[in-house]
Amino acid sequence: MSHLPLESKFKPWSRRRLLKWGLAGTGVTGGVLALRSLTHKSTPSVKIPPIEEKALLTAEPSFNPMDLLRDFDYGTIKHENGRKIREFEMVAGNSTLQLNSAVSFVSWNFNNRVPGPTLRATEGDRIRVIFRNQGGHSHSMHFHGTHPSEMDGVKAVRNGKETLYEFDALPYGIHLYHCHIAPVTRHISKGLYGMFIIDPPQGRPPADEMVLVMGGYDINNDNHNELYAFNGFPDYYMTHPIPIYQNQLVRLYVLNMIEFDAAATFHLHATMFQVYRTGRTLTPTEETDVITMGTAERYILEFSYPYPGQYMFHPHQDAIAENGCMGMFNVIPS
Numbered sequence: 222m223s224h225l226p227l228e229s230k231f232k233p234w235s236r237r238r239l240l241k242w243g244l245a246g247t248g249v250t251g252g253v254l255a256l257r258s259l260t261h262k263s264t265p266s267v268k269i270p271p272i273e274e275k276a277l278l279t280a281e282p283s284f285n286p287m288d289l290l291r292d293f294d295y296g297t298i299k300h301e302n303g304r305k306i307r308e309f310e311m312v313a314g315n316s317t318l319q320l321n322s323a324v325s326f327v328s329w330n331f332n333n334r335v336p337g338p339t340l341r342a343t344e345g346d347r348i349r350v351i352f353r354n355q356g357g358h359s360h361s362m363h364f365h366g367t368h369p370s371e372m373d374g375v376k377a378v379r380n381g382k383e384t385l386y387e388f389d390a391l392p393y394g395i396h397l398y399h400c401h402i403a404p405v406t407r408h409i410s411k412g413l414y415g416m417f418i419i420d421p422p423q424g425r426p427p428a429d430e431m432v433l434v435m436g437g438y439d440i441n442n443d444n445h446n447e448l449y450a451f452n453g454f455p456d457y458y459m460t461h462p463i464p465i466y467q468n469q470l471v472r473l474y475v476l477n478m479i480e481f482d483a484a485a486t487f488h489l490h491a492t493m494f495q496v497y498r499t500g501r502t503l504t505p506t507e508e509t510d511v512i513t514m515g516t517a518e519r520y521i522l523e524f525s526y527p528y529p530g531q532y533m534f535h536p537h538q539d540a541i542a543e544n545g546c547m548g549m550f551n552v553i554p555s
Contacts, residue, residue: 267427270464270553284334286452287461290431293418294338296348307342307390308349313356313400313413320448320455320545326438328412329356329400335453336434336478337398337415344393344419353383360408363401364417365517367391375401393421395474395500395519410439410446410480416519418474421503428472428523429465435487435514435536435546437479446481448545449536455545462549467529469555473522474500477514479541484515486537489524497521511537526552 272287296307311331318326318335331337342348354360361384363374368388378384399405400413416432436453437446448455465471473494477485488511495505496512500521512520526532529552535542 267429268466268469268555269429270466272464284453286454286457287463289334289336289339289452290433290463292339292432293341293430295341299349304347306347306349308351309338309340310351311337311353311362313352313354313360315356318453320438320440320450324440324448326440329358329360329408330412331362331415335412335436336476337413339416339418339432339474340398341418341420342390344390344422346390348386348388348390350386351383352378352386354378354380356380359402360400360413361402362386362398364388364398365396366417366419374398377402390419392501393419395476395521397476397478397517397519399478399517406444406480409478410437412436414478416474416476418500423503425472425503426470428470430472430474431463432474432476433548434476435479435485437481437541439481444481446479446541446544449479449541450545451548456547458548462531462551464551464553465526467552467555468525468527470523470525473524474519475514475522476519477516479516482516482538482541484513485541485546486511486513487520487522487534488537489522489534490532491528492524492526492532494522494524497523526550528552529554
């Protein structure tokens with residue numbers, strides 16, 4: 222790992238400063254707008270705003286956080302012995318991330334991005350993952366969910382070798398995968414993790430679907446995170462707000478992969494969201510505007526905004542939020 226020292230030129234924004242910035246960017250909208258239906262039954266179709274070209278330009282050419290939001294990898298469909306197989310190719314490797322103007326970080330990752338690809342299937346699909354290790358260390362892929370012991374991904378795959386994981390996608394919900402080689406905390410904190418979505422057979426109602434994975438960066442190897450991020454880069458969605466449409470149902474798949482911090486919350490400004498814990502239900506269990514997640518916990522959160530403007534989302538732990546784990550939704554009039 223290499224990085225530049227944290228000196229005076231790197232000063233985390235205070236929350237007050239960020240809030241002031243956020244309020245300054247919202248603008249004023251006149252008129253009275255109808256409130257949304259809390260049941261979300263009035264969403265007949267999905268509209269996704271186009272992404273501005275400038276939002277697709279970052280200092281890191283290998284991946285872009287705006288692309289990662291809606292980038293679902295459904296694999297390659299193959300048919301063998303009368304059964305459909307959904308096949309994925311995953312490669313463990315290394316790449317340098319320029320986290321901000323002062324700090325670079327040598328990540329260990331899957332498919333040259335942090336988080337790794339969002340793998341997606343339907344309950345009951347046969348999953349085949351071809352895993353190649355080109356990362357310079359022993360690695361593996363451990364999937365959360367149900368599978369035989371020989372597919373559990375706790376055995377080391379040495380550098381330069383490959384293996385195959387094959388199992389049925391069970392049960393439906395939001396799962397994750399990560400390297401399970403000791404020390405596991407180091408392998409995860411370096412970037413070897415990703416989301417694994419298993420859809421219920423009947424699907425879910427139409428929505429603008431997005432993935433937000435929370436991660437931390439220990440840039441000086443002291444078992445403490447100095448920077449945090451949604452989908453790889455600190456503060457990216459503050460400088461590049463995520464466009465969504467007014468009154469459009471949004472479905473967030475949120476995963477906490479922050480190591481070294483016992484828990485992190487997720488808070489959404491100016492509206493409430495329906496909560497589906499671990500994605501294991503088809504009906505919400507509660508409605509709130511903040512949830513608490515330990516490492517590897519995940520939720521589906523559904524919401525819509527009745528008013529246009531810019532609205533923040535972030536953990537309610539100030540140290541995590543102010544050091545990179547903050548973003549904005551830019552709600553566009555429908």
